[in-house]
Amino acid sequence: MTIGILALQGAFAEHGYILDKLGVDHFEIRQKKDLERSFDGLILPGGESTVMGKLLDELGMFESIRKKIQAGMPVFGTCAGLILLAKEVEEEPSWLATMSIRVKRNAYGRQLGSFYTQQEFKGVGIIPMSFIRAPYIENVYDDTEILAQVDGKIVAARQKNQLVTAFHPEVTDNLEVHRYFLDIIE
Numbered sequence: 413m414t415i416g417i418l419a420l421q422g423a424f425a426e427h428g429y430i431l432d433k434l435g436v437d438h439f440e441i442r443q444k445k446d447l448e449r450s451f452d453g454l455i456l457p458g459g460e461s462t463v464m465g466k467l468l469d470e471l472g473m474f475e476s477i478r479k480k481i482q483a484g485m486p487v488f489g490t491c492a493g494l495i496l497l498a499k500e501v502e503e504e505p506s507w508l509a510t511m512s513i514r515v516k517r518n519a520y521g522r523q524l525g526s527f528y529t530q531q532e533f534k535g536v537g538i539i540p541m542s543f544i545r546a547p548y549i550e551n552v553y554d555d556t557e558i559l560a561q562v563d564g565k566i567v568a569a570r571q572k573n574q575l576v577t578a579f580h581p582e583v584t585d586n587l588e589v590h591r592y593f594l595d596i597i598e
Contacts, residue, residue: 422459426582456493494576
């Protein structure tokens with residue numbers, strides 16, 4: 413199994429470290445030709461969604477990524493990656509628009525509003541959750557399933573081959589959310 417990690421900006425290296433711990437091959441996607449490699453799943457990391465979206469557009473990568481997701485390639489979006497996948501983003505145009513969710517961007521405020529908690533993740537158990545200028549999901553629709561909530565706010569969801577978290581599992585020592593994603597691939 414090989415995972416491609418979008419490495420234009422944000423917390424891509426941290427996802428690589430987690431995949432190393434799990435013994436999973438991975439590579440960084442930095443340009444359009446990287447998408448031509450064979451891989452089984454895609455991670456869209458946290459970072460700055462507007463910057464990532466503009467870079468994807470400038471590098472001509474949007475359509476290739478969208479087609480792979482629509483064809484069933486498993487994708488895991490954390491924080492900014494969640495925003496990139498959302499069909500609806502409050503006060504902002506949508507980017508890839510492949511997942512039936514409505515997102516409130518920077519819902520938890522500025523960097524100083526970042527926080528850590530532990531909550532239930534459906535099918536996994538209680539896990540650590542680190543929120544850094546995080547969004548949350550205001551609404552899910554179609555066949556999107558809610559996987560985790562914090563204080564009544566949706567912070568993790570799945571729709572078929574797409575998994576998203578508003579928090580950053582890659583900055584904790586817990587491997588369970590990444591294992592959950594690998595199970596989607598298998």
